[in-house]
Each structure stands twice: as C-alpha cells, then as structure tokens.
Amino acid sequence: MPGIFISFEGPDGAGKTTALKKIMPLLQAKTDKEIVLSREPGGSQISEKIRKIILDIHDEEMDARTEALLYAAARRQHLIDVILPTLAEGKIMLSDRFVDSSIAYQGGGRQIGTKEVADINNFAIEGHLPDLTIYFDVTPDVGLARIKKDHAGQMDRLEKAAMSFHERVYDSYKEVVRDNIERIKTVDAAQAPDKVVQDAVEIIVQRFPNIFTKGE
Ligand SMILES: Nc1ncnc2c1ncn2[C@@H]1O[C@H](COP(=O)(O)OP(=O)(O)OP(=O)(O)O)[C@@H](O)[C@H]1O
Ligand SMILES: Cc1cn([C@H]2C[C@H](O)[C@@H](COP(=O)(O)O)O2)c(=O)[nH]c1=O
DSSP states (O other), X not given: OOSEEEEEEOSTTSSHHHHHHHHHHHHHTTOSSOEEEEESSOSSHHHXXXXXXXXXXXXXXXXXXXXXXXXXXXXXXXXXXXXXXXXXXXXXXXXXXXXXXXXXXXXXXXXXXXXXXXHHHHHHHTTOOOSEEEEEEOOHHHHHHHHHHHHGGGOOTTTTSOHHHHHHHHHHHHHHHHHTTTTEEEEETTSOHHHHHHHHHHHHHHHOTTTSOTTO
16 A cells, blocks of 8 residues: 555543644644544544444443444444545555554453454454554553543543453553554653654654655
C-alpha cells in the first residue's frame, strides 16, 4: 500500500483523542500528503452504529465474546470503508485505536485470552497492521481520574467497568508493547498535554523522515 498507517493506543483517559487534535495539524504542516483521522470502534457509518451498541451503558449483560466479535466486526468495516481506500490513495491514516485495543481489552481485560482475540481479529484485518503504533502510557488510576473529573456524566460501558478490569487491560497492553517493540513506540502520557504531543510528533517524524520533510 502506498500510504502509511499509524494507530494510537492506550488505556481509557490516556489522552489520545485530545493529543490527536494537535498532532494532526502539526503533522499536516510537515507534509503535502493528505492526512485522514479516524477512530475505533467507529470511523465509518456502519462501524459507528456498532460502536453505539458496544458502548451502550444499558447493555450490561453483553457477553465478553459477543463484545469481542462486535469490535472485530466494526474494525473490519472501518478497514474496508476508510483505512484501505485511504492507504491505496497514498494518504496518511491516523486511527485512534486499532487491533491492539482488542488484544488488551477483550483478550486481557475480559480474560478471553490474547490468542483467541488475535485469531478473530486476524480474520477481520487479513494482515493489515499499522506501520507504526504510538502507545500512550498512563496507569488506569490516572486515566480514569481524568475521565471522572472531566466527563463523569458521559462514561461509557467500558469506562464504567471495574478497576480490576482496567488493571488487566493495562497489564495486557504492556505485554503487547513488549511483543511488538519494532512497531509500537511508547509516549509517557502522564506528562503535560503539550509534551505528550511533542513526543508523539517526534517519534512519527523520525520514523518517516522522507514523508514529513516540510518546515525543516
Ligand atoms: N496529558 C494530559 N494531562 C492531563 N489531562 C489530560 C491529558 N490529556 C488529556 N487529558 C484529559 O483527560 C481526559 C481524557 O482525555 P482523552 O479523551 O483525550 O483520552 P482518550 O485516550 O481518548 O480516552 P478514551 O480512550 O477513554 O476515550 C480529557 O478530559 C482530557 O482533557
Ligand atoms: C477499539 C476497541 C476499543 N475498546 C474500548 C476502549 C474504550 O474503553 C472504548 C472506546 O472508547 P473511546 O472513547 O473511543 O476510546 O472501547 C475495546 O475494548 N476494544 C477495542 O477493540
């Protein structure tokens, strides 16, 4: 594929969405290639419908494997509708979460098992992994405290899950990062927002020096 695919990962409240709003224009200023920003679950019409079902706080009884399949289904549709066409056009695809989220949240957090979750996702993504993943590292107590402070009334079904779930997600992310040291680079997301943005942009520019050439 002629484009480049970068995903952003981390526990709830790590600050990905906030940082991406600044990362995108900073990167765009450094390249003539068009940058497309999207998110998971969601990012396309059908996937956003699946997102609503998954995150609905009233669906407390949702089975863990149903949840894993819904995330994988949303991902498949997002891949087909947005990611692959963007990459085929030679653009830069930034995705707020991708397959590593399922490994950490459903594989580790829900205790389905990372291999089982990787298997259903391999069916969904057919080998299309990001070229680079930026992992926003923040402990669950810090991440959830941020969400409770700023968005307590809008917490979704996953964010409302028990602390033990979020701790398993965090531990599982650490394993995913350890197992993919070439693809996944870590940013200390406990830092001030502007420093987090600066570190992420630096990693991306260093990885693709021939793409982000402007303003040097
Ligand atoms: N570096 C930071 N320091 C302190 N607070 C932050 C920082 N980055 C983001 N926040 C705040 O933390 C909250 C969560 O941030 P954000 O929604 O960007 O996280 P996220 O990683 O996208 O989380 P989620 O995956 O749960 O949606 C927001 O209220 C945001 O203002
Ligand atoms: C892609 C993906 C996401 N999740 C979880 C992570 C978050 O708690 C929510 C998504 O909300 P956000 O505000 O858009 O980050 O869903 C997951 O459990 N598994 C996944 O594959």
